[in-house]
Amino acid sequence: MDAHDRLVTSLRAALDARPEDVTLRLHLAQILLDSGDLPGAMSEAAEALRYDPSCDQARDFMVTALERRPSGAETGNAEAEAVAEPRLPRTDAPLEVPPKERFDWTAAESDVAGLVGPRFADEPAGANPDTYETETPGLRLADIGGMEDVKDRLEVAFLAPMRNPELRALYGTSLRGGLLLYGPPGCGKTFLARAVAGELGASFIVVGISDVLDLYFGQSERNLRELFAQARRKAPCVLFLDEVDALGQKRSQSRGSGMRTVVNQLLEEMDGVAADNEGLFILGATNQPWDVDTALRRPGRFDRTVLVLPPDPTARRSILEFHLRNRPVENIDLTSLVARTDGFSGADLGHLCDTAAEQALIASSRSGTVRMIGMADFETALRQVRPSTGPWFDAAKGVAMFANEGGAYDDLLSYLKQQRMM
Incomplete structure (x- = not known):
């Protein structure tokens, strides 16, 4: 070589x-x-x-x-060589300079066809420019059992003004709104947001942190711009931002500039000078409202809050019936189960039914005889499944007692006193 x-x-x-x-x-x-x-x-x-x-x-x-x-002369073509041989002009004739030919890009591209792709690709006809999935929920608040206090708060703080354009015109209010749902995990905040969209007959877009936050600098902000642009195109639309404490965490707690710029972009989209959010209703959900940036809680943004507590007895009965509706059960004492599951979240109740079903499945597998799910299975499940809301209330108690600025957590404080947790 x-x-x-x-x-x-x-x-x-x-x-x-x-x-x-x-x-x-x-x-x-x-x-x-x-x-x-x-x-x-x-x-x-x-x-x-x-x-x-x-x-x-x-x-x-x-x-x-x-x-x-290679030209014809280089391939041994004598005739081509003769034609290609340059001829000197006569000294008595005027010198003619041939015009410079333009390079034929079409011919050049045909020579490299298959090696290089097209410079530009046309967008296929009928392509959907939307990035985020849009739903049209048929769920209504009446479909949710119990939780009457939460429904009343939603009606007064959010739904009634949205349903009455004449009253809005009379009182000079705008068709926009921001509402923050907070409370222990697993208590149905997303379910309620979907029902609100159904009440308004609006489109519904649900977005989590993984849909917005991106590894590359500046992409998260672009994702937020695209999200709000799509929601405005779909108006009337309910935009549901899950885990707002992650997307809009306090800028004073951010170690780098990346999250601060994301919060700034969210503020700009919600209530910026150029933001036209008429017909766009923004709902947020968080387990830790005290970690949400204070600027997001100001008027024009998430200026109204609703506490979503563990399901009440009526709601617990509805949830248990829902999880048992297609399962083989007999002699289930729902009244007893409702009384013994105070403090359980909706997710806890679902887990309780799954655990009871597993007990019946294991027993049937060992005996070789299929049997129904009975109260004995729920007795075993109740000894294994404990309510998951306790740690959340332990953390929220300190905030409600010592950081209740402006009465933001009065509802939580009242519930803690009612349940004798403080």
């Missing part, structure tokens, strides 16, 4: 490690062209254009390479 081959081998090895290095690829193409390997040189230049279609240096190289294609 001579020095030229070793150099080409080294360059190809370097390009295997860094295929996107256009400069290095063009250097290899020039070496191949100088050595007479025209196909290899054009292939490398075409690959460089694939990585950087706007590279003028690669395009100029393609022009040079195409101009060096």
Whole structure:
């Protein structure tokens, strides 16, 4: 292997490690062209254009390479050689300079067809520009058992003004709103938000932190802009932001600038000068409202809050009936189960029914005889499943007692006193 081959081998090895290095690829193409390997040189230049279609240096190289294609004289065609031989003009005749021909890019692109993709791709007809899934819920608040206090708060603070355009016009209020649902995890905040959209007959978009936050700098802000732009196109629309404490955490607690800019973008979209949110209703849900940036709690943003507590007895009965509706049960004392599950979240009640069903399944598997799910299975399940809301109330107690600025947590404080948790 001579020095030229070793150099080409080294360059190809370097390009295997860094295929996107256009400069290095063009250097290899020039070496191949100088050595007479025209196909290899054009292939490398075409690959460089694939990585950087706007590279003028690669395009100029393609022009040079195409101009060096073998002519008829080089292939032994004597007639072509005679035609191609330059003729000197007569000294007594005026010198005629032929016009410079434009380079035929169409012909050049046909020469490299298959090596380089098209510079621009047309968007297919009928393509959907929406990034986030949009629903049209048929769920209504009447479909949710119990939770009458929460329904009343939603009606007074949010739904009644939205349903009455004449009253809004009379009192000069705008068709926009922001409401924050907070409370222990697993108590149906997303379910309630979907029911609110159903009450309004509006589109519904639910978004979590994984749909917005991105690893690359600036992409999270772009995701928020796209989200709000889509919600405005779908108006009237209920936009539900889950885990607002993660998206809009206090900027004073952010270690880097990344999350601060995300909060700034969220503030701008919710109540910025250029934001036109008419017909856009923003609902947020959080387990930790005390971690939400204070700017997000100001008027025009999440200025109203609703505490979503563990289901009351009526709601617990409805949830238990829902989870047992398609299961083989007999002699289930729902009244007893409702009384013994005070403090259970909706998710806890679902887990309780699953655990009771597992007890019956295991017993049937061991005996070889299928049996129904009975109260004995629920007795076992109640010894295993404990309410998950206790740790949340332990953490919320300190906030309600010592950080209840402006009465933001009066509802929580009243509930804690009623339940004798303080």
